[in-house]
Structure formats: structure tokens, C-alpha cells
Amino acid sequence: MFLFRRSDANRTRFRALRELYRSFTEQNGPEARSRRLLRDWLSPEQRAQFDANNYFEVTGSHTGRRYRVQYGTLSNVVELDASGQPAIGWCFVPEHALAAGDVMLAQKIALETDEAAVLALAHRFTPRLPSLPRVVRRAY
Secondary structure (H helix, E strand, C coil), X not given: CCCCCCCHHHHHHHHHHHHHHHHHHHHHCHHHHHHHHHHHHCCHHHHHHHHHHCEEEEECCCCCXXXXXXXXXXXXXXXXXXXXXXXXXXXXXXXXXXXXXXXXXXXXXXXXXXXXXXXXXXXXXXXXXXXXXXXXXXXX
């Protein structure tokens, strides 16, 4: 166990040690590892899309429909229409709680290999379109 006396030098060392531990766990924690694994499995186009927008697009194995897999673990898969706008949302996740990157990788593989079985199990929802900022008028 570390014993620190109350001095400015020891406080500085303790803060540096705490920052080193925080950065280590941040870079090697489950979220970071799952994100690295996901990036390894993405195609170069998908990786560029993921790095730029925090989502990537997948083509279904049976129908050829396009799906957008957004960063997250729940209600993060959206079927896109011909113009690239969200049409239908699909919610399907693994049985156990996993890091977001692992869930997204499972969703990618499922859609690319057995789209029909996945959609038969998935819950359908209406995706929310990005809202425009509301303008508030004041009456004077």
C-alpha cells in the first residue's frame, strides 16, 4: 500500500499515478477492446464511415437491403430506404450484456450472414428522424 504524506510533491505524484491508471484502463478496458475488435472486422469503407460518423452500413445477405448500425447496444440498427433515409428500425441484441463494439460486431455478422433469421427475431420500431433545432418566438 502506498503511504503519502501531505506535501505538494506527493500530491503531484499521486495525481500523476491516478491519471496514468485512468488512461491505462481507458485504453485497455472492455469498451476500448471491443471497439478495436469491431474496427478490425470492418471493411475499409465501413471503417472510414465508422471513424467519421460513429456508424457503418451493412448490406443484408438475403434481400440486399442496406442497414445502418449506429454506435450503441439497443435500438441501433436502422433499415435505409432508396434515398438513404431511415425507414424501419430493428432491435436485436445478444442474450448477455456486452460492450457496444461487441454488440455491433454481432449485429454486423448476423445481417451479413443470415438476414432473414435475424429479422424474424428482431423487434421492429419507428426510427426517430434527427430533429431540427426549435426556434422559439417571444411575444413582445
